[in-house]
Structures are given as structure tokens and as C-alpha cells.
């Protein structure tokens with residue numbers, strides 16, 4: 001007998017309050033529930049009644065204000081949350097990647113969440129899981145083309161990679177046709193048995209109740225019922241399960257709660273012949289009424305004013321008990337099965353490489369994203385050259401011819417001054433143009449990178465993904481983009497415009513401004529609530545680069561001093577012009593700019609600080625939980 005195989009989840013008087021003292025609201029009110037596995041439970045209730053909140057509390061995403069959640073005698077609030085491998089949480093949104101196929105999604109999830117498997121073991125287990133969920137026939141199909149039902153199967157498969165003892169599913173059957181809904185519900189029932197786990201399924205649907213071992217009815221954060229599904233209509237004195245929700249609306253949540261507290265002991269007891277008989281009587285009355293007049297009968301029964309007298313609290317099948325008897329649950333249910341050992345998530349380095357590999361694969365397959373980047377890499381340098389074309393002869397012929405006499409010398413000096421002013425403006429402008437275009441590319445690189453997949457990341461974090469691996473994988477991926485963008489910009493413009501100065505230093509400064517902006521925008525991406533918000537803030541940041549750099553208009557001294565440290569474009573522009581220090585261009589530029597230029601080394605350092613600051617912000621943002 002393996003007692004440890006009986007998993008028990010218990011909530012004791014769990015309350016979650018939000019708002020300040022003056023305006024407090026209970027999202028969940030004194031919820032007391034108990035489940036022991038294997039068990040399949042439906043959590044139902046009208047929209048906004050707190051179903052997802054209940055799941056999030058169990059998953060450890062919300063800390064209860066009072067009360068406690070226990071797992072196998074462990075108080076989760078004092079002894080730490082469930083290990084990532086113990087819990088499977090299927091959220092309302094898809095966490096599969098459209099550009100990967102079914103196999104790749106499951107295999108990658110396993111790489112990220114399960115430690116110590118070699119390629120063959122991973123492959124075997126992936127095949128086994130896909131067979132279990134009925135996706136083995138379409139393993140190589142991209143997720144983007146799957147049907148709704150197939151996507152839900154995949155969501156469940158992704159959670160099965162760790163063989164969790166507790167599976168929480170939030171509306172996985174919503175929006176499916178009745179056939180697919182039944183299949184997915186049956187699949188969850190099967191998982192609860194095959195994997196010996198507790199599956200709690202939040203659903204709007206009151207169909208297929210026969211597949212569940214118990215049902216929780218929530219009403220505005222209050223538990224109105226938790227018991228076997230077969231007693232549901234009796235408890236609410238209705239003719240069909242669908243009438244439960246309208247019935248709920250007829251009493252206050254508090255009143256339902258008090259009623260349930262009064263009667264729940266009867267539904268908790270292991271066997272209750274009286275309640276069984278009462279339920280049978282209720283069913284008999286309904287059957288007779290339906291036979292007499294189907295329509296009227298249903299209305300009459302569903303319309304009763306007061307609650308029925310509930311039976312005394314003596315004995316009834318435990319709603320939360322394992323679907324089989326205790327002996328059966330403790331018997332060698334899984335004896336012949338090799339449940340994988342209790343895994344810790346894989347190491348940070350392993351997660352880093354898995355994520356980096358996945359990111360590259362998605363980048364290569366996402367044609368839209370790929371071509372936008374290609375267009376920017378090749379289009380932006382061309383834009384710089386187009387603006388340089390007219391001034392190129394002047395740039396290349398900037399020279400003062402010696403004059404034969406003082407008058408000629410004066411004329412020549414005057415011509416040189418006019419020419420150098422125009423060349424100085426052009427060179428300074430072209431350098432700034434390059435810099436601004438690279439900051440724009442930087443914003444495009446970083447702004448959506450985290451924000452656009454934030455919920456997926458949060459879900460993966462719950463499954464054991466480390467924020468540091470995630471941020472560094474983004475940094476490594478973006479490093480390559482930044483390097484290609486900046487190198488081509490530096491080389492192409494240099495070849496055509498033939499600016500003097502050291503190419504490596506110039507390419508380095510262009511790389512650094514792009515990296516700085518990419519990194520800061522990655523930080524913004526991790527701190528903002530949505531990809532749109534992150535893009536908007538990043539675009540504003542680029543917009544402020546030009547006026548606040550002082551390259552076009554000199555800034556008031558106090559403003560320049562205060563803003564300059566944060567304006568990446570200034571440091572790159574300034575450093576680039578400094579690389580031309582020993583040439584005529586430098587003089588020409590100095591005739592037109594009133595803004596002081598900083599030494600190249602300082603520019604590199606400041607831009608390096610921007611990169612580090614951006615990565616730090618990204619890491620901080622990723623550590624912070626952001627489910628909404």
C-alpha cells in the first residue's frame with residue numbers, strides 16, 4: 001500500500017481581499033475545500049465569480065489574505081509553494097508557439113522543465129504524451145494551423161511533461177464545439193486517472209457532469225456547493241444543472257455560503273444513505289413531472305421559492321474522495337508505472353540555450369518578422385546615403401587652395417569657411433542620422449520582445465523557468481541582430497561617403513548606441529503592461545534623442561547637463577565625430593556645433609552603462625509577476 005500516492009489538496013477558510021480598508025472587496029470568501037486524488041472536479045459559476053482567482057490562489061499566484069492552502073500536509077503559505085514540477089496550470093490563453101510544430105512545442109517544454117533526461121528519453125516521453133492526448137498523428141503540424149480542440153489538447157500535453165500531481169485548467173473547453181468540448185473533458189478525466197492526479201477544471205459549461213467526481217459552485221467569491229455532481233440538482237432544487245446559475249441569483253452570496261456551511265458536513269461524509277435517498281426522491285419527482293408535462297414541470301421545479309430542507313449530516317459519499325475507494329487509491333495504482341522522479345527544473349545554462357534555440361527557430365520561420373528586419377538592415381543605410389549624395393562632392397573636395405596674393409587668400413579663406421560650414425553641417429547631420437536610425441532599429445528590436453509574450457513567459461516562470469536565463473537568451477539573440485544592423489550601417493555608409501577616421505571605432509560606437517537602445521527598450525518591454533504600451537514608450541524615447549542630444553540645437557546648459565547622460569544618441573554622435581579628430585572634418589564640424597564633444601572612451605563607457613542598465617531593468621521586470 002502506497003499511502004504517499006494519495007494526493008490531498010485542502011483549502012481552509014481561504015479569503016482574498018483586495019482594495020484598501022475603506023473600499024475592500026472579497027474576491028474569495030472563506031473557501032474551505034478538500035480534494036484527494038485521483039480526482040476530477042469542475043469549478044463552475046457565473047462570469048466574474050472568482051473561478052480563475054481560486055485557481056491562482058492554489059497555484060500560488062495570489063497569496064490568500066487569511067486562511068491557508070495545504071498540499072499533502074504541507075501548509076503552502078508557510079512552507080513554500082508547490083514545486084514547479086508538481087503543478088500543471090493550463091491558463092485561459094495558449095502558451096504554444098505558432099511557428100513551432102506540435103512535437104517541438106512539447107519537446108521544448110520538457111527541455112525547459114524536466115532535468116536530467118537525455119535526447120532519447122525526451123523523445124520517448126514526448127511521443128508517449130502526444131499519444132495520450134491524441135495528437136500523435138499530427139506531431140509535425142505547425143501550431144498555427146491547429147483547430148481549437150487540437151490546441152487545447154496541446155495545452156494539456158504541455159502540462160503533462162512533468163507528470164504533475166495537481167493540474168489546474170482554466171476554461172480549456174471554452175469556445176469549443178460540443179463534440180470537442182466532450183472530448184477534452186473526457187481527456188482531462190483520463191489524465192486524472194492515468195496520472196493519478198487531481199484535475200480542477202474551471203468551466204462555464206454544465207455539460208458532461210457525469211465525467212466529474214465533484215463540482216464546486218462559486219457565487220461572487222462564495223462557495224455555494226461542493227459535492228458529487230449527482231446531488232447538484234437536488235441541493236439547488238432545480239430540474240437541470242443549467243438552472244443552477246439563475247437559482248443562485250435569487251439569494252445573496254452570503255446566504256448561499258451560510259447554507260452551504262450548514263450542510264456541507266453531510267456531503268463530506270463517506271456514505272450517506274439518507275442523502276442518496278433524498279436525491280433519488282428528487283429525481284423521481286422530476287421524472288414524474290416531466291412525464292406529465294415536460295415544460296411546466298421544469299418551470300415549476302426550478303421556480304420553488306425557498307431552499308429545500310437539506311438532509312441531516314449523517315453520511316454520504318465524500319465529494320472530494322478519490323473516485324475509487326481509499327483502499328483502491330492506496331493499492332498499487334501506479335506500482336507498475338514508472339513515475340519520473342521528483343524533478344527540479346534544469347539549470348540556468350540549459351534553459352538559456354533552449355530558449356535561445358527556440359528564439360532563433362521562431363525568427364527564421366516568422367517570415368513577416370524576418371523581412372521587416374532585413375528591410376531595415378538594408379534600407380536604413382541606403383537612406384543615409386541618399387541624403388548624403390548631393391553633398392558628397394563637397395565633402396570629398398573640402399580643401400583650401402593657396403592664394404597668390406593677400407586678396408586671393410582672403411577670398412579663398414572666405415570660400416573655405418562657407419564650404420566648411422556646409423560640410424560641417426552635412427557631416428554632423430549624416431552622423432546623427434545614422435545614429436538616430438540605429439536607435440530606431442534598437443527600439444524595434446527590444447520594445448516588443450518581452451511584452452508581446454509576457455503571459456507565456458509568466459506561465460513558463462511558474463513552470464520553473466528562471467528570469468535570468470530568459471533575459472540573457474533575449475540579450476544573446478538581440479546581440480546578433482544589433483551586430484548585423486550596426487556593422488552594415490557603418491560599412492556601407494563609410495564605403496560610399498568615405499568619412500575619415502577608424503572604421504572599427506565608428507562601427508563600435510554605432511553598435512553601442514544600437515545595443516544601448518535595444519537593451520533599454522528590452523527593459524521597457526519587461527516593465528510595461530502591453531506590447532503596444534512598450535512600443536509607444538520606446539518610440540517617445542527615440543523621438544527625444546534628437547532634440548535632447550544638442551546636435552541640432554544647443555540646449556540650455558542646465559537641461560543639457562541633466563538630460564545628456566540618458567541620451568544615447570549624443571554619446572554615439574559625439575564619439576563618432578571625435579574619431580575624425582585629426583582631420584579637416586573635425587574643424588568643419590566644430591564650426592557648426594556649439595555642443596561640446598566628449599572623448600571616444602567616455603562615450604563607449606556611457607553607452608556600456610546604458611546596456612547594463614537596460615538589462616538590469618529587463619531582469620527586474622521579468623522577476624516581477626505580471627499576469628494581467
Ligand SMILES: Nc1ncnc2c1ncn2[C@@H]1O[C@H](COP(=O)(O)OP(=O)(O)O)[C@@H](O)[C@H]1O
Nearest residue numbers: 018027045046047048049050051052053054628
Ligand atoms: N487583480 C485584480 N484586482 C481587482 N479585481 C480583480 C483582480 N483580479 C480579478 N478581479 C475581479 O475579481 C472577480 C473575479 O475574477 P475572476 O476570478 O477572473 O472571475 P472568473 O470567475 O470569471 O474567472 C472579477 O470581478 C474581477 O473583475
Ligand SMILES: [Mg+2]
Nearest residue numbers: 051052053170
Ligand atoms: Mg476566469
